[in-house]
Amino acid sequence: MKTDIVLGIDIGGTNTVFGFVDEKGKCVAESSIPTNSNEPADVLLKRLHLKVDELYSTVHETHKLVGIGIGAPNANYFKGTVELPPNLKWGIVNVLEIVKKYYDLPSAITNDANAAAIGEMQFGAAKGMKDFIVITLGTGLGSGIVVNGQLVYGADGFAGEIGHTIYDPEGRVCGCGRKGCLEAYVSASGIKRTVFEILSKTNEESEFRKFNFDELTSKMIYDAALRGDKIALEAFDTTGKVLGIKLADAVAHTSPEAIILFGGLALAGDLIFNPTKKYMEEFMLNIFRDKVKLLPSALPGGNAAVLGAAALIWNELKMI
Amino acid sequence: MKTDIVLGIDIGGTNTVFGFVDEKGKCVAESSIPTNSNEPADVLLKRLHLKVDELYSTVHETHKLVGIGIGAPNANYFKGTVELPPNLKWGIVNVLEIVKKYYDLPSAITNDANAAAIGEMQFGAAKGMKDFIVITLGTGLGSGIVVNGQLVYGADGFAGEIGHTIYDPEGRVCGCGRKGCLEAYVSASGIKRTVFEILSKTNEESEFRKFNFDELTSKMIYDAALRGDKIALEAFDTTGKVLGIKLADAVAHTSPEAIILFGGLALAGDLIFNPTKKYMEEFMLNIFRDKVKLLPSALPGGNAAVLGAAALIWNELKMI
Numbered sequence: 001m002k003t004d005i006v007l008g009i010d011i012g013g014t015n016t017v018f019g020f021v022d023e024k025g026k027c028v029a030e031s032s033i034p035t036n037s038n039e040p041a042d043v044l045l046k047r048l049h050l051k052v053d054e055l056y057s058t059v060h061e062t063h064k065l066v067g068i069g070i071g072a073p074n075a076n077y078f079k080g081t082v083e084l085p086p087n088l089k090w091g092i093v094n095v096l097e098i099v100k101k102y103y104d105l106p107s108a109i110t111n112d113a114n115a116a117a118i119g120e121m122q123f124g125a126a127k128g129m130k131d132f133i134v135i136t137l138g139t140g141l142g143s144g145i146v147v148n149g150q151l152v153y154g155a156d157g158f159a160g161e162i163g164h165t166i167y168d169p170e171g172r173v174c175g176c177g178r179k180g181c182l183e184a185y186v187s188a189s190g191i192k193r194t195v196f197e198i199l200s201k202t203n204e205e206s207e208f209r210k211f212n213f214d215e216l217t218s219k220m221i222y223d224a225a226l227r228g229d230k231i232a233l234e235a236f237d238t239t240g241k242v243l244g245i246k247l248a249d250a251v252a253h254t255s256p257e258a259i260i261l262f263g264g265l266a267l268a269g270d271l272i273f274n275p276t277k278k279y280m281e282e283f284m285l286n287i288f289r290d291k292v293k294l295l296p297s298a299l300p301g302g303n304a305a306v307l308g309a310a311a312l313i314w315n316e317l318k319m320i
Numbered sequence: 321m322k323t324d325i326v327l328g329i330d331i332g333g334t335n336t337v338f339g340f341v342d343e344k345g346k347c348v349a350e351s352s353i354p355t356n357s358n359e360p361a362d363v364l365l366k367r368l369h370l371k372v373d374e375l376y377s378t379v380h381e382t383h384k385l386v387g388i389g390i391g392a393p394n395a396n397y398f399k400g401t402v403e404l405p406p407n408l409k410w411g412i413v414n415v416l417e418i419v420k421k422y423y424d425l426p427s428a429i430t431n432d433a434n435a436a437a438i439g440e441m442q443f444g445a446a447k448g449m450k451d452f453i454v455i456t457l458g459t460g461l462g463s464g465i466v467v468n469g470q471l472v473y474g475a476d477g478f479a480g481e482i483g484h485t486i487y488d489p490e491g492r493v494c495g496c497g498r499k500g501c502l503e504a505y506v507s508a509s510g511i512k513r514t515v516f517e518i519l520s521k522t523n524e525e526s527e528f529r530k531f532n533f534d535e536l537t538s539k540m541i542y543d544a545a546l547r548g549d550k551i552a553l554e555a556f557d558t559t560g561k562v563l564g565i566k567l568a569d570a571v572a573h574t575s576p577e578a579i580i581l582f583g584g585l586a587l588a589g590d591l592i593f594n595p596t597k598k599y600m601e602e603f604m605l606n607i608f609r610d611k612v613k614l615l616p617s618a619l620p621g622g623n624a625a626v627l628g629a630a631a632l633i634w635n636e637l638k639m640i
Contacts (some may be wrong), residue, residue, distance in 0.1 A: 010603075055549035063334075083607075091577050129475075130475070131474050131475040131479075145574070147467050147468075147470075147472050147474070148470060148472075150467075150468060151534065152467050152468075152573075152575075153572055153575070154451050154574050154575020155449075155450070155451040155575050155576055155577035156575055156607075156608070157575075158607050158613060159574050159575035159607065160573070160575075161572040161573075161575065161605055164572050164573060164605040165569040165572045165573070166565060166569060166603060167569065168605065175361075176606065177606070178603065178606055191582075245486060245489055248485075249485040249486060251568065252480075252482060253472075253479065253480070253481075253482065253485070253570065253573045254472055254474050254573065254574075255466065255472075255473070255474020255477075255479035255480075256475055272325055283486060283489065283498065285484040285498070286483075287394075287403075287476075287478050287481075288476070288478065288498065291476060291477075315400050317344055
C-alpha cells in the first residue's frame with residue numbers, strides 16, 4: 001500500500017522550496033527553483049508544476065499525493081489569493097485557482113508565519129498545545145496566532161500581524177510606511193538599525209564604526225556579541241526589550257501557553273531569548289507572569305517552511 | 321407551557337445586580353442588592369440566594385429557571401473561581417461551587433467584559449458576527465475578544481486584558497502596579513488624569529482649574545466638552561488617540577469585523593467615537609484600513625451587565 005504524502009510549497013522572494021511530506025512530518029523528497037520575482041505568478045507555477053512532477057516521479061511508486069499546502073507572502077486563506085506581496089510583482093492573484101489547473105486535489109494557502117504556526121502544532125514545539133503564538137524572525141517579523149487549537153484568520157483572513165503592532169508612534173519608519181512598528185526594531189534589519197542608533201549615541205570604540213549600513217549584517221552583530229562586543233550585546237538587549245514589551249501585549253490579548261521564536265534571529269539563542277524573556281516578564285500583567293513559555297522552534301531548520309506548508313494541508317485533511 | 325429563563329448575575333464592587341432573562345434577551349424581572357465589599361463571597365451568595373428566590377416566586381408560575389450565568393471581576397471561566405478581585409476582599413474563591421449548593425443547574429462565570437462580549441453576540445451589536453472585540457469603558461478598561469464565534473479564554477482563562485497592554489513603558493502608573501497601561505489613559509480616571517496633564521502643560525483659562533483631582537469627574541469633562549471647552553475637547557482627542565493606537569494593535573492580532581465600545585465613557589458618543597476612529601485608521605496597517613467597524617453597544621443600558629451574564633449561560637446551553 002502506498003503512503004499518503006502532501007506537497008508543501010514555500011514561495012519566497014528569492015527561492016520557491018517544495019517537498020513531499022508524510023503525515024508524521026517526514027520530508028521524503030525536496031527541491032527548489034528560483035522564484036524570479038519579476039515573473040507573473042502563473043509562469044512561476046507552470047515552472048514549478050514541471051519540477052514537482054519530476055520529483056514526484058522519484059517517489060510515486062511508493063507514495064500517493066493527497067493534497068497541496070502553500071505558504072506565501074500576503075496570502076489570504078479564505079480567498080486563495082496572494083495580494084500585493086512586497087517582494088513579488090504579482091498584484092492580486094488567485095494562486096489556488098492556478099494550482100487547480102494542474103492538480104485536482106485539496107489545497108490551501110496561507111502566509112509563511114501562519115504555515116510555521118501550524119507546522120509547530122503538527123510536528124514541532126507546539127505539539128499538544130491549543131493556545132500559542134509563533135513569531136518568525138527573518139528579514140521582517142511575522143506571526144501566527146493559535147487560539148483553542150485553531151489558527152486565527154480573523155474577519156478578512158489577514159490576522160496575526162504582530163510585526164506591525166506599534167512600539168513607538170513617533171519611532172522608526174517601517175517598510176509598511178507607518179512609524180514605529182515592532183518589525184522596524186526586531187528583525188534582521190531592525191537590529192542593524194539598533195546598532196546604528198547606539199553608535200550615534202555613544203563614543204564607545206567599536207568594530208562597527210568601520211562598516212557602512214549596507215555592509216553590516218545581523219550575522220556580523222551576532223558574531224561580535226559572541227566575542228563580547230559591548231555595542232553588539234547592547235543591540236541584542238534592546239532588541240529583546242522591544243520584543244519582550246510587545247510580546248507582553250500579545251499575551252494580554254490571547255493568553256498563550258507558549259510563544260515560539262522561529263527563523264534566523266531566533267538562532268542567536270540565549271543572546272535573544274534571555275533579554276526577551278526578562279523584559280517580557282517585567283512588562284507582563286501579574287496574572288500572566290511566570291506562566292508563558294518562550295521556546296525555540298522544533299521544526300528542522302533545513303525544510304521548516306516546507307513542513308509548515310505541508311502541515312497546513314494535513315490539518316485541513318484531518319478536518320474533512 | 322412555561323418559558324425557559326436563565327438567571328444573570330453581575331457582581332460589581334458596589335452592587336450585585338441580577339435578573340431573569342429569556343432566550344431572546346428579554347429581562348422578565350430584575351433586582352439588586354449591595355455587594356458589601358468587606359464581606360466574604362459565601363455571605364454575599366447566601367444573601368443573593370434569598371433575594372433570587374423571592375424574585376423567582378413572582379415569575380415561576382409562567383417561567384422555568386434553566387441555568388445561571390455570572391459576571392464578576394477576575395473571574396476564571398475554566399476554574400469557576402474569582403481570583404484576587406481588586407475591589408472585593410475575597411482572595412481566591414470558587415464561586416460556582418458555592419452556587420451549586422443552592423441550585424442544581426448548569427452555571428458559568430466569566431469577567432464582566434467577556435460577559436458583555438457574549439451579550440453583544442447573542443442580543444446586541446455583534447449579532448451574526450464571528451470575529452469582534454468588545455471594549456468596556458468604565459472605572460477601568462476591560463475587553464472581550466471573540467474569534468471564529470468563540471470567546472477567547474486562552475491557556476489560563478484570563479485572555480482579553482487589552483486594558484493592560486502598554487501604551488508607554490515610561491508612562492502613567494496603573495492600578496496594576498506597572499507603567500503606561502492603556503487603562504491609565506482610557507477610562508473614567510484616565511481622562512481625568514489627561515485633563516490634569518493638559519492643565520500642567522498649558523496656561524489656557526479653564527473651569528477645570530477650580531477643581532481638585534478628587535472633585536473632578538468624567539461627567540464634568542463630558543459636560544464641558546459639550547459646551548466647547550478647549551481643554552475638555554483636547555482631553556477627549558487625546559483619549560481617542562491613545563485608544564485608537566492600541567485598537568490598531570488589537571486589529572493586527574485578531575482582525576475583527578467590528579470593535580464595540582460599551583460602558584460609561586462610550587456614552588459620550590461622537591466625542592469619543594470620532595477621535596478613536598480617526599486615529600485607529602491613521603495608525604492601522606494598510607491591509608486592515610477602512611474595514612473595521614467601530615460601533616456602540618446595542619445592549620439596553622439599564623441591564624446590559626445582567627444580559628451579558630445571562631447570554632454567557634444561554635451560549636453554554638446551546639452548545640450542550
